[in-house]
Amino acid sequence: MWGRSVVLAAAVLASAPGPVASRAAGAVPITLGTPTPHLVVIVMENKGFREVVGSPAAPYLNDTLIPRSELFTDYHAVAHPSLPNYLTLTSGSTQGCGSDACSTRIRADNLFHQMDVAASPIDWRAYMGSMPSNCSATTGGAYYRWHNPPIYFHDLGPHGTASCATNDVPLSRLRSDLAAGTLPSFSWVSPNIYQDMHSPRPDGGACHSSSATRTEVCQGDRWLGANVPTILSDGGRDDVTLVVVFDEGSTVVGGGGRVMLTVTGPGLCVGCTVVGPSDHVDLLHAIEDRYGVPQLTP
Numbered sequence: 001m002w003g004r005s006v007v008l009a010a011a012v013l014a015s016a017p018g019p020v021a022s023r024a025a026g027a028v029p030i031t032l033g034t035p036t037p038h039l040v041v042i043v044m045e046n047k048g049f050r051e052v053v054g055s056p057a058a059p060y061l062n063d064t065l066i067p068r069s070e071l072f073t074d075y076h077a078v079a080h081p082s083l084p085n086y087l088t089l090t091s092g093s094t095q096g097c098g099s100d101a102c103s104t105r106i107r108a109d110n111l112f113h114q115m116d117v118a119a120s121p122i123d124w125r126a127y128m129g130s131m132p133s134n135c136s137a138t139t140g141g142a143y144y145r146w147h148n149p150p151i152y153f154h155d156l157g158p159h160g161t162a163s164c165a166t167n168d169v170p171l172s173r174l175r176s177d178l179a180a181g182t183l184p185s186f187s188w189v190s191p192n193i194y195q196d197m198h199s200p201r202p203d204g205g206a207c208h209s210s211s212a213t214r215t216e217v218c219q220g221d222r223w224l225g226a227n228v229p230t231i232l233s234d235g236g237r238d239d240v241t242l243v244v245v246f247d248e249g250s251t252v253v254g255g256g257g258r259v260m261l262t263v264t265g266p267g268l269c270v271g272c273t274v275v276g277p278s279d280h281v282d283l284l285h286a287i288e289d290r291y292g293v294p295q296l297t298p
């Protein structure tokens with residue numbers, strides 16, 4: 001399990017020069033390692049740190065992904081429910097939104113718009129689980145629109161850059177982009193509500209158990225296990241940095257609860273933990289720094 005894997009990584013690192021096995025972040029911002037051609041951010045749903053890290057329902061995360069990543073152990077969501085966190089992750093604040101029913105015409109600058117209008121525009125795509133068509137603002141089935149941040153920003157619509165209509169696409173596009181070698185520089189991935197640990201499948205499925213939380217964690221872990229190796233090009237090229245983060249946890253600590261954040265890629269301390277506090281604004285700043293665009297909030 002995860003704990004043993006990290007101890008083994010720590011032992012190796014302790015005997016060699018370079019990063020220590022556990023470093024305190026404190027005021028140090030989140031870093032994403034050596035820049036790679038592709039950065040992929042996967043946002044999972046509604047599980048606190050202790051519901052996932054160490055859970056027997058998440059063998060892929062705990063036995064495979066975490067040991068090859070940096071794990072942030074004091075990372076927090078900023079609010080409840082989901083949408084304020086998605087807005088913060090992409091625009092630096094909740095934009096006054098306190099529910100999942102806020103306007104889809106928010107007039108605030110955001111990460112996607114920053115990429116559109118950069119001196120050298122940055123190629124981005126948002127992949128949405130079970131979304132029926134590009135840039136859909138209609139919730140239905142396993143697709144929740146409040147898990148899809150690009151649809152909320154006015155400057156991505158027809159009176160702005162119009163990039164939501166072309167760059168906000170169904171998740172099924174991800175596999176074809178990976179196969180064709182057309183993954184953009186920045187990818188945002190929101191799996192559907194059964195794949196992201198939000199809800200148990202109505203038909204039970206292979207993960208069904210007496211615990212709804214364990215069922216949901218298992219479903220999300222299986223989706224990650226089926227998709228992350230392809231994203232990371234396991235056994236092939238080393239050109240992707242992967243971030244896996246949860247939108248909110250099950251408490252109000254830090255505003256929205258303590259949640260898991262892992263960063264995987266070159267130039268990172270493999271199997272290490274980052275113990276200083278951070279939150280969604282810090283992650284946004286790290287992404288902005290990665291692409292050389294201004295920070296939306298101080």
